Amino acid sequence: MLYLKTLVIVIQLLSALGVIGLVLLQHGKGADMGAAFGSGASGSLFGASGSANFLSRTTAVLATVFFVSTLALTYIGSYHAKPSAGVLGASAPAPVVASAPVVSAPVAASPATAATPAAAAASAPNQGNEVPK
Template sequence: MNVLLTVVLAVQMISALVMIGLILVQHGKGADMGAAFGSGGSGSLFGASGSANFLSRSTGVLAAVFFACTLLLAYFGNAQPRTTGSSVLEGAAVTAPAPAVPASGAAQIPGSAAPASPAAAVPVAPTTTAPGAVPGPAQIPTK
């Protein structure tokens, strides 16, 4: 199976390169107008009109070969047996390290002591309110 896949891939690459060369050798439709005014470019190895037929037909054949190789490669790519999961990422089991907890503001100052735990760094609201003070969310009276 791997040998056939390699052969099809090689045929596709060779046909693509030869097709590129043939397309670059061909002249456009406007090139015949220059030959009509005496530039002398119409004489070639294949004759005045033979080169257009030969190059265009061989380009068409190479395009059909390239297309057939592309379809075969797509078929072989999907015909390989798959595992139980349909995702590529399911087969890769990578464990990520636990993220480091960034230091709080007091721990970033040199020479200061950092709190022992993050819970100790949170200030605790007083339970009683001063006269005339607005009660906080934990101090709202209930009926």
């Protein structure tokens, strides 16, 4: 999977550089790189308007390659291999995690809180019609 990712990155890099170069070579409204290389000359290999069509189509193809490689990198980056289920398809048992035993002991009042009368009255059950003070 690493080799495929490296290959797609190289393709994306080359297509990005190709798009940059072809955009700079295209003839625009002002003086640009295309005019410096004589892309507007009528005696060229592609004719008067042939170079513009060739450069535009090549740019579109390289832009498509760039977008497809970007989508492929996104897919490869989000791909997570699932662990195999074993020879017979049985899943491995879950690991056993040991935990400390839970001991529930009755909570006794500390001597400091039992010494106060308010704490003793609050902890003692209300018997009969007595009103706690």
